[in-house]
Amino acid sequence: MRLIIFLSVFLGVYGGLHLYGFIKIRRALVLSPGITTALALCMVCLIASPILTRISERHGYELLARVLAYVGFTWMSLIFLFVSCAVVLDVYGLLVHVAGRVFNADLSGMTLLPRHAFIISFMVSVISTGYGAFAAVRIGTEHVVVETRKVPETVDRIRIAQISDVHLGIMVGEKRLRRILDQVKQANPDVLVSTGDLVDGQTDNLSKLEEMFRDIHTKHGKFAVTGNHEFYAGLPRALAFFEHSGFVVLRGEGVTVSDMLNIAGVDDPAANRYEVTAEVSEKALLEKLPQEKFTLLLKHRPVIDEGASGLFDLQLSGHTHKGQIFPFNFLTMLFYPIRSGLHELDKNGRIYVSRGTGTWGPPVRFLSPPEVTVIDLVYKKEET
Numbered sequence: 611m612r613l614i615i616f617l618s619v620f621l622g623v624y625g626g627l628h629l630y631g632f633i634k635i636r637r638a639l640v641l642s643p644g645i646t647t648a649l650a651l652c653m654v655c656l657i658a659s660p661i662l663t664r665i666s667e668r669h670g671y672e673l674l675a676r677v678l679a680y681v682g683f684t685w686m687s688l689i690f691l692f693v694s695c696a697v698v699l700d701v702y703g704l705l706v707h708v709a710g711r712v713f714n715a716d717l718s719g720m721t722l723l724p725r726h727a728f729i730i731s732f733m734v735s736v737i738s739t740g741y742g743a744f745a746a747v748r749i750g751t752e753h754v755v756v757e758t759r760k761v762p763e764t765v766d767r768i769r770i771a772q773i774s775d776v777h778l779g780i781m782v783g784e785k786r787l788r789r790i791l792d793q794v795k796q797a798n799p800d801v802l803v804s805t806g807d808l809v810d811g812q813t814d815n816l817s818k819l820e821e822m823f824r825d826i827h828t829k830h831g832k833f834a835v836t837g838n839h840e841f842y843a844g845l846p847r848a849l850a851f852f853e854h855s856g857f858v859v860l861r862g863e864g865v866t867v868s869d870m871l872n873i874a875g876v877d878d879p880a881a882n883r884y885e886v887t888a889e890v891s892e893k894a895l896l897e898k899l900p901q902e903k904f905t906l907l908l909k910h911r912p913v914i915d916e917g918a919s920g921l922f923d924l925q926l927s928g929h930t931h932k933g934q935i936f937p938f939n940f941l942t943m944l945f946y947p948i949r950s951g952l953h954e955l956d957k958n959g960r961i962y963v964s965r966g967t968g969t970w971g972p973p974v975r976f977l978s979p980p981e982v983t984v985i986d987l988v989y990k991k992e993e994t
Contacts, residue, residue: 756960756985773794801833907924
């Protein structure tokens with residue numbers, strides 16, 4: 611039933627984008643009946659391509675799945691940006707029309723012909739997608755310093771590297787992961803954490819990627835939590851990948867590392883839908899940890915549990931990708947007001963939300979560059 615609902619919503623929304631784009635093309639260009647039919651059939655195939663990608667991947671047709679993924683998901687970026695620009699131009703045209711009626715003025719010179727609007731929308735979508743594809747593979751580092759009296763004064767710093775939403779699979783593979791881990795190695799962290807969605811879709815043939823993670827050595831270990839995609843990919847396989855990669859997976863658990871730092875982690879809420887784990891109270895989990903030590907909470911979604919307020923010092927999250935492709939970030943804001951960056955919370959807590967390190971769906975990041983986050987915990991000196 612969940613699958614039927616998901617497919618209905620996906621096909622309705624994604625099909626609606628294509629219908630809008632199809633109408634804009636028909637109004638802008640003079641097309642013969644044959645070309646119009648071919649365009650409609652092509653759009654139907656492109657609507658179905660994400661579903662066909664997963665089916666091909668699940669049945670072991672990896673090459674076909676990869677081709678379908680790159681074509682279908684790149685097109686997803688193009689049609690989304692095309693429709694977004696077209697909507698803006700339609701709103702502009704409506705405002706000009708209303709202003710002309712209100713002021714009884716001829717403002718026709720300020721309007722755009724359908725053909726011109728189409729050309730502008732098309733060029734914006736192509737240029738933005740091209741730029742976003744280039745930006746998606748340029749992994750940058752965000753450096754954050756957190757001052758606290760909960761780390762030993764004798765320690766220069768405790769450095770944490772965070773990766774999130776990498777989505778390893780048929781589109782994000784060895785080449786991209788090498789770029790990511792190069793940034794991690796340069797940071798030389800004491801702890802490496804993954805805040806969910808490390809894998810995506812099928813998790814077969816990832817042994818080379820496991821080796822790359824095992825090559826990352828940290829003083830205090832590597833820790834991870836599940837994201838929603840770990841459950842979509844198949845939890846047992848995802849957990850096996852974590853284990854073979856050298857991660858300790860925290861599923862409603864907390865540990866104290868080297869007697870100086872608490873690290874706790876919880877499963878993504880997708881676990882409840884799959885009924886694979888018992889729900890854990892964050893408050894009960896965090897209360898068990900030594901309160902005099904700095905407590906790091908790993909949680910995929912940037913949602914604050916009010917009951918746990920004051921029991922953690924820093925929550926690390928991801929999930930939103932900061933929209934990944936502008937202006938999709940306006941939609942993610944409706945569900946997750948804390949989109950990215952460091953934010954102060956009540957009772958001396960903080961949350962840092964990563965923009966994400968990889969990509970989901972379109973291999974594009976437009977105005978939301980990928981990041982490896984480097985957090986330095988340093989002793990806060992007394993103010994004089």
